[in-house]
Amino acid sequence: xxxxxxxxxxxxxxxxxxxxxxxxxxxxxxxxxxxxxxxxxxxxxxxxxxxxxxxxxxxxxxxxxxxxxxxxxxxxxxxxxxxxxxxxxxxxxxxxxxxxxxxxxxxxxxxxxxxxxxxxxxxxxxxxxxxxxxxxxxxxxxxxxxxxxxxxxxxxxxxxxxxxxxxxxxxxxxxxxxxxxxxxxxxxxxxxxxxxxxxxxxxxxxxxxxxxxxxxxxxxxxxxxxxxxxxxxxxxxxxxxxxxxxxxxxxxxxxxxxxxxxxxxxxxxxxxxxxxxxxxxxxxxxxxxxxxxxxxxxxxxxxxxxxxxxxxxxxxxxxxxxxxxxxxxxxxxxxxxxxxxxxxxxxxxxxxxxxxxxxxxxxxxxxxxxxxxxxxxxxxxxxxxxxxxxxxxxxxxxxxxxxxxxxxxxxxxxxxxxxxxxxxxxxxxxxxxxxxxxxxxxxxxxx
Amino acid sequence: xxxxxxxxxxxxxxxxxxxxxxxxxxxxxxxxxxxxxxxxxxxxxxxxxxxxxxxxxxxxxxxxxxxxxxxxxxxxxxxxxxxxxxxxxxxxxxxxxxxxxxxxxxxxxxxxxxxxxxxxxxxxxxxxxxxxxxxxxxxxxxxxxxxxxxxxxxxxxxxxxxxxxxxxxxxxxxxxxxxxxxxxxxxxxxxxxxxxxxxxxxxxxxxxxxxxxxxxxxxxxxxxxxxxxxxxxxxxxxxxxxxxxxxxxxxxxxxxxxxxxxxxxxxxxxxxxxxxxxxxxxxxxxxxxxxxxxxxxxxxxxxxxxxxxxxxxxxxxxxxxxxxxxxxxxxxxxxxxxxxxxxxxxxxxxxxxxxxxxxxxxxxxxxxxxxxxxxxxxxxxxxxxxxxxxxxxxxxxxxxxxxxxxxxxxxxxxxxxxxxxxxxxxxxxxxxxxxxxxxxxxxxxxx
Numbered sequence: 001x002x003x004x005x006x007x008x009x010x011x012x013x014x015x016x017x018x019x020x021x022x023x024x025x026x027x028x029x030x031x032x033x034x035x036x037x038x039x040x041x042x043x044x045x046x047x048x049x050x051x052x053x054x055x056x057x058x059x060x061x062x063x064x065x066x067x068x069x070x071x072x073x074x075x076x077x078x079x080x081x082x083x084x085x086x087x088x089x090x091x092x093x094x095x096x097x098x099x100x101x102x103x104x105x106x107x108x109x110x111x112x113x114x115x116x117x118x119x120x121x122x123x124x125x126x127x128x129x130x131x132x133x134x135x136x137x138x139x140x141x142x143x144x145x146x147x148x149x150x151x152x153x154x155x156x157x158x159x160x161x162x163x164x165x166x167x168x169x170x171x172x173x174x175x176x177x178x179x180x181x182x183x184x185x186x187x188x189x190x191x192x193x194x195x196x197x198x199x200x201x202x203x204x205x206x207x208x209x210x211x212x213x214x215x216x217x218x219x220x221x222x223x224x225x226x227x228x229x230x231x232x233x234x235x236x237x238x239x240x241x242x243x244x245x246x247x248x249x250x251x252x253x254x255x256x257x258x259x260x261x262x263x264x265x266x267x268x269x270x271x272x273x274x275x276x277x278x279x280x281x282x283x284x285x286x287x288x289x290x291x292x293x294x295x296x297x298x299x300x301x302x303x304x305x306x307x308x309x310x311x312x313x314x315x316x317x318x319x320x321x322x323x324x325x326x327x328x329x330x331x332x333x334x335x336x337x338x339x340x341x342x343x344x345x346x347x348x349x350x351x352x353x354x355x356x357x358x359x360x361x362x363x364x365x366x367x368x369x370x371x372x373x374x375x376x377x378x379x380x381x382x383x384x385x386x387x388x389x390x391x392x393x394x395x396x397x398x399x400x401x402x403x404x405x406x407x408x409x410x411x412x413x414x415x416x417x418x419x420x421x422x423x424x425x426x427x428x429x430x431x432x433x434x435x436x437x438x439x440x441x442x443x444x445x446x447x
Numbered sequence: 448x449x450x451x452x453x454x455x456x457x458x459x460x461x462x463x464x465x466x467x468x469x470x471x472x473x474x475x476x477x478x479x480x481x482x483x484x485x486x487x488x489x490x491x492x493x494x495x496x497x498x499x500x501x502x503x504x505x506x507x508x509x510x511x512x513x514x515x516x517x518x519x520x521x522x523x524x525x526x527x528x529x530x531x532x533x534x535x536x537x538x539x540x541x542x543x544x545x546x547x548x549x550x551x552x553x554x555x556x557x558x559x560x561x562x563x564x565x566x567x568x569x570x571x572x573x574x575x576x577x578x579x580x581x582x583x584x585x586x587x588x589x590x591x592x593x594x595x596x597x598x599x600x601x602x603x604x605x606x607x608x609x610x611x612x613x614x615x616x617x618x619x620x621x622x623x624x625x626x627x628x629x630x631x632x633x634x635x636x637x638x639x640x641x642x643x644x645x646x647x648x649x650x651x652x653x654x655x656x657x658x659x660x661x662x663x664x665x666x667x668x669x670x671x672x673x674x675x676x677x678x679x680x681x682x683x684x685x686x687x688x689x690x691x692x693x694x695x696x697x698x699x700x701x702x703x704x705x706x707x708x709x710x711x712x713x714x715x716x717x718x719x720x721x722x723x724x725x726x727x728x729x730x731x732x733x734x735x736x737x738x739x740x741x742x743x744x745x746x747x748x749x750x751x752x753x754x755x756x757x758x759x760x761x762x763x764x765x766x767x768x769x770x771x772x773x774x775x776x777x778x779x780x781x782x783x784x785x786x787x788x789x790x791x792x793x794x795x796x797x798x799x800x801x802x803x804x805x806x807x808x809x810x811x812x813x814x815x816x817x818x819x820x821x822x823x824x825x826x827x828x829x830x831x832x833x834x835x836x837x838x839x840x841x842x843x844x845x846x847x848x849x850x851x852x853x854x855x856x857x858x859x860x861x862x863x864x865x866x867x868x869x870x871x872x873x874x875x876x877x878x879x880x881x882x883x884x885x886x887x888x889x890x891x892x893x894x
Binding site for chain 1: 471521
C-alpha cells in the first residue's frame with residue numbers, strides 16, 4: 001500500500017490527539033520509581049504510611065483517574081472525581097460521579113461537598129493528586145453557604161450582561177466558592193498536592209483552567225465588591241452574594257489564598273496535556289514521515305473563515321513558490337476559532353475551517369488540509385472535523401453542491417459527508433481544543 | 448467517610464473491570480526492554496530494521512491498538528484494526544475501520560481484504576501483533592471468493608436451523624474463510640505473530656475466540672462436506688459453498704493449517720484479558736479490603752434466576768452459620784448466564800440475577816450482591832447491572848413494587864432504577880463477560 005497525502009494528514013492529526021489522550025498524558029508525565037513519584041521534572045518522595053487521595057473534575061477525569069490508579073497502585077487510598085454525564089471509564093478505587101456541563105447542577109454541588117468532606121481526612125503524610133480538565137469549573141460548583149448555585153448563576157448572568165470581562169467575572173466567582181481560586185489546595189492542606197492538568201483554554205492560564213482550584217488568587221473580597229459596584233449590581237445581585245462578599249471583606253470568611261501563601265509550598269501544578277503538546281507530537285510524526293514542519297501558532301482564535309483564508313494563502317504560496325519553506329512541508333496550528341452563525345446549516349468550526357480552506361486552495365495540486373477537534377466532536381455533529389484538498393470544490397460541484405453556498409449557510413457537514421471527507425474519530429474523552437494540519441506534497445504533481 | 452459494604456462491592460467489581468480494560472490488559476502483558484519485547488512469559492527480540500504491523504478485530508481493538516503504539520513507539524510501522532461502529536479510541540498509525548456487529552456487513556468484508564493486502568508486505572524480519580477481542584469473528588468476514596458474505600450467512604443459518612453444534616458450524620465456516628482457522632497466521636507468514644486476546648468466550652478456547660485466525664485447525668474440507676451432508680444441506684447450500692468445499696477437498700484451495708504446521712512455529716497466542724483475570728483482580732482487592740475470598744466459578748452459565756438462587760443459598764448459609772467459610776467473606780463468580788424471556792419488561796441478565804438474588808436474601812442482614820457486565824452494558828439498558836441487599840425487596844415494597852412480579856416480567860431495570868441501585872459504569876470497551884460479587888459483612892449486625 002502506498003502512503004497517500006490524505007493518509008499522512010490523518011496520521012499526523014491522530015498523533016497529536018493520541019499524545020493527549022487522558023491516560024497517555026498522565027502516563028507520560030507520572031512515573032513511580034520505588035517510593036518516589038516522578039511528576040514531570042519534580043521528584044516527590046511518598047511518605048511510608050502516607051496515602052494518595054485522587055480528586056478532581058473535568059470531562060477527562062475518569063481515564064485520568066484510571067491511569068493514576070494504574071501507576072500508583074496500592075498507594076491510592078480513595079478518591080472522588082466529577083465528570084460530565086456519560087464520560088465514564090472503568091476505575092477501581094476512585095469514585096466517579098457525574099454532573100451537569102456546561103450548566104452546573106445540584107449533582108455537581110453534592111459532589112463538591114463530598115469532595116470537601118473527603119479532603120478533611122488528609123494529613124501531612126498524604127498526597128492529593130488533583131485531576132483537572134475541560135469542564136472542571138462547571139462540574140465542581142461549590143457556592144459558599146448560604147450562597148446557592150442559583151445565586152451564583154444569577155450574578156454571573158448579570159455580570160455577563162453588563163459587559164464584565166472574564167477576569168472580573170472570575171474574581172467574583174472565586175470569592176463565592178469554597179473550591180475555586182485555591183480553595184481546593186486549602187482544603188487539602190496539610191497534605192501535599194499534585195495537580196495534573198489537561199488544558200482546554202488558549203494559552204493554558206493555570207488560574208483560569210477549572211477556575212484554578214489549586215492556584216493562588218491575587219484578588220480580594222474588596223475587589224469582588226468593587227466589580228459589582230462598577231456595574232451597578234450591588235442592589236440587583238441576590239442578597240446572599242452581597243452579604244457573603246461583605247462578610248468576607250470584614251474577615252468573616254477566609255480570603256482566597258495568594259500564590260505566596262504557605263499552603264502553596266506543597267502544591268505542584270503540572271500541565272500534562274495542552275494544545276502545544278498535541279502540536280509537538282503531531283510535528284514529530286510529520287518529521288518522521290519526511291515533512292519539514294512549521295508551527296504557525298498554538299493560539300489561533302477569531303473568525304473561522306478568516307483564519308482559514310490565511311492558512312489557505314500560505315498553502316498556495318508554498319505550493320506555487322516553495323516560499324518561505326521548501327517542500328514537502330507540514331503546517332500546523334492550534335487554538336480554537338469561533339463561527340459567527342449566519343446560515344441554518346449543520347457543521348462545526350473545524351468543518352467550516354476546512355470548507356473555507358478548500359475554497360482557498362481550489363485547483364492547487366499536491367495539498368491537503370485537515371482541521372479537527374481533539375475531543376472528537378465538532379459542533380453538534382458526529383464528526384471531529386474534515387479533510388479537503390485542491391479537488392474538493394470541484395468534486396462537490398460534480399454532485400451538485402456549491403461550496404461557497406454551503407459555506408455561507410454554515411452547512412459544511414452535508415458537503416463533506418457526501419464527499420466521504422468527514423473526519424470521524426469518535427469521542428476521545430480528551431480536549432485540548434483544535435488541531436489543524438496542512439500538507440504540501442514533495443513536488444508539484446503538475447510541474 | 449466510613450466504608451460501606453456497598454462501596455466495597457462496587458470497588459471490588461470495578462477492580463475486576465479495570466484489570467481487563469483493553470489498554471491496561473495490553474500494558475500489563477507487554478513491555479519493551481531495549482530491543483526485546485516481553486510478552487507475558489515470552490521474550491521476543493525485535494529485528495533491527497524489522498517492522499511491527501498491528502492488525503486485528505474486535506470491539507476492544509482501538510484502545511488495544513493505542514496501548515501497543517504507546518509501548519512499541521517507532522517500531523510500529525502501520526496497521527489495520529476493525530471495530531464495531533462507534534467503538535473508536537484515538538490511535539496514531541494504526542487505521543481503525545468500523546464494521547457491522549453482530550451481523551457482519553460489506554464494510555467488514557472490505558476491511559478484511561485490506562488487512563490481507565497489508566499482510567502481503569510482511570517479511571521474516573517483521574512482527575505482526577494481532578489484537579483479538581469480542582466480536583472479532585463478525586467484524587472480519589473474509590469469504591473465499593467466489594463465496595459471498597450472503598452465501599456464508601445462508602449456510603450458517605441452515606446449519607443453525609438443522610441443529611448443528613458450534614463446533615460443526617465453525618468447521619464449515621473456517622473452510623469458507625481466508626482468515627479464520629489459522630488463515631491470518633498464514634497470511635502473516637513469514638513474519639512472526641503475537642496475538643493478544645481479550646476473551647469473551649466461556650473457558651477461553653483459542654480456536655473459538657474470533658474463530659481462531661492465528662490458531663491451528665484440525666478439521667478439513669472433507670469434514671466440512673461431511674457436516675453439510677449429515678444435515679442434508681449439500682443441495683440446499685448455495686452453489687458457491689459446495690463448489691469451494693469440493694475444490695478444497697481436491698487440493699485446489701489450501702487446507703486450514705493444523706497446529707503442527709510450520710507457520711505456527713513463529714506464532715504466540717497470549718490471553719491478556721479473561722474472566723479469570725478479572726476475577727483474580729477483584730479477589731486481590733477484596734483481600735486488601737479485609738475479606739476472605741472464595742471463587743465459585745469463572746464459567747457460570749445456564750438460566751440466570753437459577754444461578755442466582757444458588758448464589759443466594761450460599762450467601763444465606765454463610766450469613767447464618769459462617770459455614771463453609773468465615774466472615775467477612777467475598778464470593779466471586781464469572782461467566783455468562785442466559786435469560787429465558789417470559790415477560791415484557793426491561794432488564795438484562797445481570798439485573799435479573801441481582802433481583803432474583805435479592806429475593807433469595809430478603810431480610811438477611813449484612814449481605815450485598817452485585818452482578819455486572821464487564822462491558823458496562825446489560826441487555827438493552829444503560830446499566831452494567833445492579834446492587835442489592837437484604838433490604839431491597841422490602842424497600843421495593845414500600846414504593847409499591849413487588850419484586851417477584853417484576854422478576855417474572857423480566858423487568859428488573861425499573862425496580863433498581865427506582866431504588867437507585869442500578870450499577871452504571873458507562874461503556875468500558877472491554878468484554879470478558881460478567882462478574883458477580885457477594886459480600887458478607889464482618890459480623891451479623893443483628894447478632
